[in-house]
Amino acid sequence: AQSVSQHNHHVILSEAASLELGCNYSYGGTVNLFWYVQYPGQHLQLLLKYFSGDPLVKGIKGFEAEFIKSKFSFNLRKPSVQWSDTAEYFCAVNADDKIIFGKGTRLHILP
Amino acid sequence: DSGVTQTPKHLITATGQRVTLRCSPRSGDLSVYWYQQSLDQGLQFLIQYYNGEERAKGNILERFSAQQFPDLHSELNLSSLELGDSALYFCASSVSGAWGEGNIQYFGAGTRLSVL
Numbered sequence: 704a705q706s707v708s709q710h711n712h713h714v715i716l717s718e719a720a721s722l723e724l725g726c727n728y729s730y731g732g733t734v735n736l737f738w739y740v741q742y743p744g745q746h747l748q749l750l751l752k753y754f755s756g757d758p759l760v761k762g763i764k765g766f767e768a769e770f771i772k773s774k775f776s777f778n779l780r781k782p783s784v785q786w787s788d789t790a791e792y793f794c795a796v797n798a799d800d801k802i803i804f805g806k807g808t809r810l811h812i813l814p
Numbered sequence: 815d816s817g818v819t820q821t822p823k824h825l826i827t828a829t830g831q832r833v834t835l836r837c838s839p840r841s842g843d844l845s846v847y848w849y850q851q852s853l854d855q856g857l858q859f860l861i862q863y864y865n866g867e868e869r870a871k872g873n874i875l876e877r878f879s880a881q882q883f884p885d886l887h888s889e890l891n892l893s894s895l896e897l898g899d900s901a902l903y904f905c906a907s908s909v910s911g912a913w914g915e916g917n918i919q920y921f922g923a924g925t926r927l928s929v930l
Binding site: 739745746747748749752793795797801802803804805806807 | 816818847849855856857858859870872904906917918919920921922923924
């Protein structure tokens, strides 16, 4: 069965620190990959997506993610976080007419 | 604002009851998706409708059902409610019904259901 694992449930960083949130999935076929963000009190928004092509994808607000097929991973990165990045981040995998979300990572940025 | 409207924002009800959640997709979107977000299960895909027809099914309980109407709004019906059904229910919409490139889902703000 397909599954998505986000290893870090809660991450606390200071402003200007670098961020990497892990996402691993289990599925052997072709996948589409997403990172969504949910700011406090707001709806889910798409940060970035990977369908094909360059495995390094850039999203909004300075985020990027790298698809490493051999590791079944799609980690989210940002070189320097800001207080406004405090939110919950969800990795999602779409395959076989289904979309599976990870359980989310709560990111808290200290001012 | 994503353009996806969900009502009501909050719903409090008792066990055994039945509720209906409503979703209006973005203008031009034909596909509607329903998700349940709970603390223990995370965000789970329930069901997808495309242009009035069921397109894909996820972890939706038999006590739950959904439909999409000719004007493309959708309703999620939850019956025989249990305490464990308390969650945030999201609706999303997209232009395409196909899962793949171009099928970006836009989420509503959610309906928070509390079953007491």
